[in-house]
Amino acid sequence: RRGEMAKSTQLIDNEVFRAYATYTAIVLLKMMLMSLITAYFRITRKAFVNPEDTVSFGKGESAKKYLRTDPDVERARRGHLNDLENIVPFVGIGLLYALSGPELSTALLHFRIFTGARIFHTFAYLIPLPQPGRGLSWAVAYSVTFSMAYKVLKTVWLL
Amino acid sequence: RRGEMAKSTQLIDNEVFRAYATYTAIVLLKMMLMSLITAYFRITRKAFVNPEDTVSFGKGESAKKYLRTDPDVERARRGHLNDLENIVPFVGIGLLYALSGPELSTALLHFRIFTGARIFHTFAYLIPLPQPGRGLSWAVAYSVTFSMAYKVLKTVWLL
Amino acid sequence: RRGEMAKSTQLIDNEVFRAYATYTAIVLLKMMLMSLITAYFRITRKAFVNPEDTVSFGKGESAKKYLRTDPDVERARRGHLNDLENIVPFVGIGLLYALSGPELSTALLHFRIFTGARIFHTFAYLIPLPQPGRGLSWAVAYSVTFSMAYKVLKTVWLL
Helix, strand or coil: CHHHHHHHCCHHHCHHHHHHHHHHHHHHHHHHHHHHHHHHHHHHCCCECCHHHCHHHCCCHHHHCCECCCHHHHHHHHHHHHHHHHHHHHHHHHHHHHHCCCCHHHHHHHHHHHHHHHHHHHHHHHCCCCCCHHHHHHHHHHHHHHHHHHHHHHHHCCC | CHHHHHHHCCHHHCHHHHHHHHHHHHHHHHHHHHHHHHHHHHHHCCCECCHHHCHHHCCCHHHHCCECCCHHHHHHHHHHHHHHHHHHHHHHHHHHHHHCCCCHHHHHHHHHHHHHHHHHHHHHHHCCCCCCHHHHHHHHHHHHHHHHHHHHHHHHCCC | CHHHHHHHCCHHHCHHHHHHHHHHHHHHHHHHHHHHHHHHHHHHCCCECCHHHCHHHCCCHHHHCCECCCHHHHHHHHHHHHHHHHHHHHHHHHHHHHHCCCCHHHHHHHHHHHHHHHHHHHHHHHCCCCCCHHHHHHHHHHHHHHHHHHHHHHHHCCC
16 A cells, blocks of 8 residues: 555656656657658758669669759758657656656646647648748747747746 | 645755756756747847748749858857757756755755856856857856765665 | 655665566667767768867868768767657657556566667677668668557556
8 A cells, every 4th residue: 555655656657747658658659750751851862972882773873863952851951850859858858847847738728839849830830831830830949849848937936 | 734744745945956057047047047048039130040030021033032150150059059968967967966965065055056157157258258258158067967966876776 | 664665665766667677778778889980980081060170180181181071970969869859759758658557577678678789789880780680670670669658548548
């Protein structure tokens, strides 16, 4: 019985933490998807960067022509890097935020808006949609992370 | 009252964890700032990479000339990537370190030196300061993360 | 005595969490090693990107010739970026997975395969080994992270 009480104070039973875990897994999986999209464009556009990757397309000079950049590959790579730049702060600050004791409804609002904005951002980058679609979705997700950081610093501040 | 006792064993009430949360939020916000600096240089130098981003500067050929690289934009981008390469290990290893039970004063020393070194690194990169200013600040922050990793592995080792 | 009991419910005493901490520290240190490998190639190949980094090799025009790209430097940098793209999801999803209550043996299997695959990936990239060596090691590590994400979402799902 003591054990069960101990268990019930575990992070994973906390609703805010469960919401954080759900949305973090979703945005990290979305970020991982960018690798597959880049690989898809590299293979269909035959645009590689490592000589050893072109061997199956021919030998010597005939393979060398596939060592080139392609606009679609570069676009997917930029989307991936933008994910790293924005999802890493979300995962780190979001964890601290989830542990800082926010209301579940407030936390869900933050996580949902961030996740929605980043999924929209990916579509806006890859289609691409005309600006300011991509810029706005970037700014919305950025603001959500900033808002969580503010709550964290207000709660924990120990310099 | 039982609830309060449970609360008082929460991570967020642990002083080392509060210090970790404070410095992690600060360095992640600093990293996020690099996006704004890059955007500032892109707009003032009129140097973009996505065709859809240049539309507000003109149509057709007159917009194409803004699809170019600029030394200040590239410098800010390199600073941003260097942040990712170094702040990600700090956030990950720092969390494990904070949970491994270090003295508060030792932990604060690690967090403060890392944060100071990375803030200096950004100034050294953007101004730019002559070497070895940037190199040394990189090495100091790198060593702090390494020191925390050593403490973590010594404490938790389970392969 | 109450304090000790509280201590024994700490994360760091949980075996799965200790395994997570061990492997996370190892893969993050491995990722940090890529910075040293890039620096090694930059110095031995004399290939730099920042003008202030070439000053010790000469002044003016004689230093400018060292502002160039080098295949080995670029290869190490691609390996580093690939680490960021794949180790960041492992660290984030792995933490949630470790907290979701998996069997120790299952967790160790995930952590060991991921770590082994990423270390192999680095050798495959730097030597380089012929494909599909690098591709397969990338896919194995990717699948492990995906498997952990599936377990996390099945356990915590709260949208």
